[in-house]
Amino acid sequence: MKFKSLLNGIKTYEAGKPMELLVREYGIKPGDIIKLASNENPYGTSPAVIKSLNRSIDKVSMYPDDSAYELKSALASHFDMLSENIIIGAGSDQIIEFVINSICDTNSKILMAKTTFAMYEIYGRLSGATILKTQSHEHNIDDFKDIYKKHKPNIIFLCLPNNPLGECLNTDEVYAFLDSIDKNTLVVIDGAYQEYARYKDPSKVIDPKDITTKYSNTICLGTFSKVYGLGGLRVGYGISNRNTIATLHKLRPPFNITTLSLQGAIEALKDQKFVHDTVEKNFEQMIRYEEFADKKGLKYIDSYTNFIFIYMETNSKELCEKLLKKGLIVRDMTSYGLNAIRITIGTKKQNDTVLEVLDKLC
Amino acid sequence: MKFKSLLNGIKTYEAGKPMELLVREYGIKPGDIIKLASNENPYGTSPAVIKSLNRSIDKVSMYPDDSAYELKSALASHFDMLSENIIIGAGSDQIIEFVINSICDTNSKILMAKTTFAMYEIYGRLSGATILKTQSHEHNIDDFKDIYKKHKPNIIFLCLPNNPLGECLNTDEVYAFLDSIDKNTLVVIDGAYQEYARYKDPSKVIDPKDITTKYSNTICLGTFSKVYGLGGLRVGYGISNRNTIATLHKLRPPFNITTLSLQGAIEALKDQKFVHDTVEKNFEQMIRYEEFADKKGLKYIDSYTNFIFIYMETNSKELCEKLLKKGLIVRDMTSYGLNAIRITIGTKKQNDTVLEVLDKLC
Secondary structure (H helix, E strand, O other): OOHHHHHHOOOOOOOOHHHHHHHHHOOOOOHHHHHOOOOOOOOOOOOOHHHHHHHHHHHOOOOOOOOOHHHHHHHHHOOOOOOHHHHEEEOHHHHHHHHHHHOOOOOOEEEEEEOOOOOOOOHHHOOOOEEEEOOOOOHHHHHHHHHHHHOOOOEEEEEOOOOOOOOOOOHHHHHHHHOOOOOOOOEEEOOOOOOHHHHHHHOOOOHHHHHHHOOEEEEEEEEEEOEEEEOOOOOOOEEEOOHHHHHOOOOOOOOOOOOOHHHHHHHHHHOHHHHHHHHHHHHHHHHHHHHHHHOOOOOOOOOOOOOOEEEEOOOOOHHHHHHHOOOOEEEHHHOOOOOOEEEEEOOOOHHHHHHHHHHHHO | OOHHHHHHHHOOOOOOOOHHHHHHHHOOHHOOOOOOOOOOOOOOOOOHHHHHHHHHHEEEEEEEEOHHHHHHHHHHHOOOHHHHHEEEEOHHHHHHHOOOOOOOOOOOEEEEOOOHHHHHHHHHOOOOOOOEEEEOOOOOOOOOHHHHHOOOOEEEEEEOOOOOOOOOOHHHHHHHHHHHHOOEEEEEEOOOHHHHHHHHHHHOOOOHHHHHHHHHOEEEEEEEOOOOOOOOOOOEEEEEEEHHHHHHHOOOOOOOOOOHHHHHHHHHHHHHHHHHHHHHHHHHHHHHHHHHHHHHOOOOOOOOEEEEEEOOOHHHHHHHHHHHHHHHHHOOHHHOOOEEEEEEEEOOOHHHHHHHHHHHHH
């Protein structure tokens, strides 16, 4: 078979190690595993969601409402916008895919931070576009401006706050940047962790209504996979002006999220107390990791998310392997060219164990 | 924003009317609605699946096992193949998308029957490929051969049995066709309804192992959305040689099916008695629609699926609207240029109601 030649250069994505693998490979009991590698919500999801899903199980044989009428209405109301401003994806990943595929071919260019969410580059390369990255690992707006002026990319990704590093640009820096670029470049603002940033520091808030109304060349992304605790159900959304959303809908496959995902997301959005409590506990627990790093003299990045990125002095890959054999899964950053680890902030009990083990190994 | 110009010609997909819409638009009570429009399993799903999903609900906050280790092993064992021969998609739709995007660009050609599963054309057009169709609505292998010789398409879709018409080519016709085409054309054999065809007539069976082993340029698709009763969970699969599967994996987004979808599919595959009973009841009930059509002098297509395609003498669109107002949802075929309806074969009770109403309206 003759497949597209650009696929020769594409590697298959390797996700973080799932628990099932540890159970299989090292014979560790499922109950003894602590997985803090994929920034899931360690408090699970809202009890109201669980209850609602239990009631909905007998609907699994029926296709979901393809228009996602109720979920779009709920999101529109949450963000003070209209349903026509919203598109639903199987995770915000899928919106990234729609955005890239609606614009890019082999003549296109996509700009992103040097170290940021892997899917921007993966979908970008699949489209045949050229990937441009800043010199700085973290988002540096001057870097972005320089490369923008030189290359006029078709799409720019801003991950605010940034996964896997945790830093976040200030709102006023973002607005000033948007003022400096022309309307033929689409700026994607990925707010997968915005609920965390907005709690920690109001100067990081990106308001989808305000920004997409002022700048027609922006789209904001959000997800139910993080603070809403629905990583397993794959629901994300994009918010933009009606023309951009209508165009992206042309790329959306029918029934792109499941019946239960739809139900879970609708319920999750209602329980903002769960969101608040999750974020509050997250930053209470994060202090413990910061204190640990300070005590050990390890550098870390000030985080506006539910994870912390810590530079290591010993080999981070070896450290992660040692942790893995003890049933502790965190993310090694060697593949990003950084001797560091990214740890999702767990529950108090999970962090007790992780910090105790790390204290011995670092 | 400058979106790709090929999107100008693309229409947004309109799925069948969901129940929620009837409830909203006509004020019909959910319990009074009979939806036989999307070929879901009217018997729901296996009780073992429901039980297993109930036990798994608390896993929704965790990402699924991205390798789908257990599901691929189970499918491999079911088809007497290896896990490396299998790829999992969010419905078999997603495998169609991978296949087209792995091969096609604006220079490519895709061949299909005139009236067949809509997603072949939708994904084909999104890739920029030229769509070629047979003259005949139903699959006609001589038509396929003629167009193949003239245009040498990159991909050929055979839908066996065919949705939305219901007919099915014989196995020996398919093998003879494969003998006549060269290895640079990928033939996709969509077996979404194969479990039904194989029960009704052994001369329609497509065995994925046999066909993909004999013809390296084939891929077989299957789904959990139909006989397994998991339409709402979006799980399908592709079976081919390891090289083709490895290439398609490069296009697979991480975590493309949900935690619950994975669990549901693993359990569903185990309950082959549910599959057998579903298919048996399906054909017992289908006879009633055939007898109805015969009585009314309406032509229908001999069906190897869980639906029946009936040509109407009165206007099919108007008929479907009348049915809709009574809470009965079936599929009008006007958009395919055919004055006909497609009815999913329901349970005895559902069919009692539908046939009674149809008797008055036809």
